[in-house]
Amino acid sequence: MPLFVISNQSGVALGKFAPSALDPVEARLQALAARAGVRFTAIYWCPHHPQGVAPEYTRVCDCRKPAPGMVLRAAREHAIDLSRSWFIGDILDDVEAGHRAGCRCVLIDNGNETEWLRGDGREPDIVVTDMREAALAIVAAECPA
Numbered sequence: 001m002p003l004f005v006i007s008n009q010s011g012v013a014l015g016k017f018a019p020s021a022l023d024p025v026e027a028r029l030q031a032l033a034a035r036a037g038v039r040f041t042a043i044y045w046c047p048h049h050p051q052g053v054a055p056e057y058t059r060v061c062d063c064r065k066p067a068p069g070m071v072l073r074a075a076r077e078h079a080i081d082l083s084r085s086w087f088i089g090d091i092l093d094d095v096e097a098g099h100r101a102g103c104r105c106v107l108i109d110n111g112n113e114t115e116w117l118r119g120d121g122r123e124p125d126i127v128v129t130d131m132r133e134a135a136l137a138i139v140a141a142e143c144p145a
């Protein structure tokens with residue numbers, strides 16, 4: 001089953017770190033995934049921010065969540081049927097990005113969402129408290145007993 005990481009990393013645009021700083025993060029994510037017996041098919045970062053300080057990354061883009069650009073790119077590059085895909089996130093911008101791309105969405109309500117700006121596309125299909133619950137909920141939704 002294809003698995004992706006889709007993450008805003010505006011720290012690049014904000015001059016907090018270089019894009020290359022994300023390489024060891026990616027390696028670590030893959031190592032953690034390997035311990036769980038899986039591998040991320042691809043990892044997508046949005047390095048942009050409209051109010052950045054690094055000129056090459058300072059702009060409005062179509063990939064910074066809640067925009068769906070990274071999800072759509074993953075689907076295009078890996079022939080993914082988004083109507084059969086799930087997006088798991090921990091803030092409502094994730095839910096919106098997933099819905100705008102055509103996925104169903106699980107919100108992990110772990111305290112990371114602090115604004116709770118509800119609205120179009122921002123209502124999660126499922127709410128859980130951690131990644132394990134998210135996985136179990138998706139299995140239950142896909143394979144009803």
Ligand SMILES: [Zn+2]
Binds near residue numbers: 046047061062063
């Ligand atoms: Zn972007």
